[in-house]
Amino acid sequence: MRRPSQPLRWLIAALIVLIAAALAYLLIGAADAALGLWGRLAPLPAWVRGAFLVALAALGVGAGFAVWRVLRPGPPRAARAEPIVRERVEARIAALPEDHAAALADELAESDRRQASGQLHVAVFGDISTGKSALIGALAPQAAPAVDVIGGTTHAVELVRATLPGGLELVLADVPGSNEVAGETWAAMAHAEAARSHALVYVADGDLTRSQDADLRRIGAFGKPLLLALNKSDRYSDAERATLVRTLASRYRGTITTVVPVQAGGTERLVRESDGAAIERPRPPQVGDLLATLRAVARKGPEAFEAARGQAVLASVDERLGTLEDSLRSERADQVVRTYTRRAVVGALAAIAPGSDLVIQGALATAMLRRLAELYGLRVRDLDLDRLVEEASGVVRTSASITLAIVGNGLKAFPGLGTLGGGLVHAVAYGLIFDSLGRAVARTLAGTAALDRAATLEAFAEELRRPNHERLSALVAMAREALTERDDAGRTP
Known part of the structure; x- marks a missing residue:
């Protein structure tokens, strides 16, 4: 210096x-x-x-x-989630293909119908073995037949009208138990009905299992009145029942409104003293405390819970919409990658010296990356795309021999292709490069919503090293089709 x-x-x-x-x-x-x-x-x-x-x-x-309080770094602030606005949700639904948009539009329409009906909807959840259906029968023994069925299978959400003692009316939703249908199907039904309803009742017959715990917390996330009905409570002594109620209330504080011991009825087995014969007789239900709690909810009226219910429906639709958009975007990304991979294969077959150069065709690769970035709503400078293509070309150069060896070994699984010469190997190798790069970019954009070069190059190298048989088969079919089209064009006078 x-x-x-x-x-x-x-x-x-x-x-x-x-x-x-x-x-x-x-x-x-x-x-x-x-x-x-x-x-x-x-x-x-x-x-x-x-x-x-x-x-x-x-x-x-x-x-x-x-001074220490002022200067010390505070905890990072959690990003504020934007409120879910119905107009935005509807606009996103309108942008979907019609066959995908119908179910989500129907969900919003069902929410509007319930709001207009002025009826209080209470959904009842629980495993089939916990006495959920029996509890619904005990709550509404004179209930009207099902007024609606939501779903498309025999395991559907059934809605029945019920009148509580005192004349208060509500609609009970009988949700299939978690062991009645496949887990994912039940979870989707339960989550959707939990969003549609004003209040929720979860039925259990003892301490909750891990799956029941997950179910309860999932539907409790909506912040609606949630009653945990402890069924078959007569199996416990007074002290045991009180202890279990306290334990459950403490464990799920902030998730549930209250724990209510009930006995849904059913039958009980007795032994007759006169001859020792076993007999069964109806067991009277004991649901007074639950009815009193439901009456307290019903007296507030559905309007007291309508805002929370409407927002829960929007949140549920928004979640389903996001999953569907991700799936459709992934399908379109695969289509973009296939389109440009085929163009790369065709270009490779037209090369003067097949197999002599495995450097990515820059303009074609840049165009593919630009299309993928646009698909994921990302604006990327041409300079950044060119730099990524240049660095990806470096990966290709350092692994050219390995790539050719992988393709050559892969082609051995297709009898008769060896006679087609090095041109096919060169074309499949080019296809593998473009397919791997496109997959790597799509994976990075889907996971980070940014063009992370380091992560993309790492994923690109991984895709190049480990192509599965299905990918190679598709690339071979693509190359053979392009080769056939080229030969047919050459024979055309």
């Missing part, structure tokens, strides 16, 4: 002397003030001096704590 000039060094030295003199002056002044203060405190009683020193120390500690 070059030393400063002589005049500048004199100036720096003078500044050092001035700063040292100023610090010394401040130190002497502070010492003089402290000694003067102590001289004035010395004649005072010891307790006065002590109180003053304690107050001075407390002031110093308080000031230090305040």
Whole structure:
């Protein structure tokens, strides 16, 4: 490092002397003030001096704590989720293909129908073995037949009208138990009905299993009145039942509204004393506490829960919509990759010296990456795309021999292709390069919503090294089709 000039060094030295003199002056002044203060405190009683020193120390500690609180890095703020607005959801649904949009549009229409009906909807969940259906029968023994069925299978959500003692009306939704249909299907039905309903009842007959815990927390995330009905509670002594209720209420505090012990009825087995024969007789249901809790909810009216219900429906539709959009986007990305891969294969078959060069065709690769970025709503500069293609070409150069070996070994699984010469190997290798690059870019964009070059190149190298038989088969078929079209065009007079 070059030393400063002589005049500048004199100036720096003078500044050092001035700063040292100023610090010394401040130190002497502070010492003089402290000694003067102590001289004035010395004649005072010891307790006065002590109180003053304690107050001075407390002031110093308080000031230090305040400075620490101001300067310390705070916890990272969670990103605020944008509120789900119906107009935006409807616009996204309208942009979907008609066959995909119908179910989501129907969900919004069902939500509107329920709001207009003015009826309170209560969904009842639980495993089939917990007595859920029996509990519905006990709550509404004179209920009207099913007024609607939501779903397309025999395991559907059935809605029945019920009148509670006192004349309050509601609609009970009988949701299939988690072991009645496949897990994913039940979860989708349960989640959708939990969103549609104003209040929820989850039926269990003891401490919850892991799957029941997940079900309860999932539907409880909507923040609606959620009653945990502890069925078959007569199996427990009073002390055991009280302990279980306290345990469940504590564990699910913030998720459920309350725990209500019930007995849904059913039958009980007795032994007749006269002849020792076993008999069964109906067991009277004990649902008074649950009815009282439901009446308290019903008295508030559906309008008290309509805002939460409507927002829950929007959140459910938004979640399903996002999953569907991701799936459709992935399908379109695969289509883009297949289109450009085929173009690369055709270009490779037209090469003058097949197998001599495996560097990516820059313009074609850049166009593919631009299409993928547009598909994922990402604006990328041409410079960044060109740089990524250049770096990907470097990966291809360093692994060219491995790529050719992988393709050559893969072609051995297709009898008779070896006679077609190196042109086919070259074309399939080009196809593998484009297919791998397109897959890597699509995977990165789907996972990070950004064109992360390092992650993309790592994924690209991985795709190149490990092509499965299905991918190679598709590339071979693509190359053979292009080769046939080329030969047919060459024979055409």
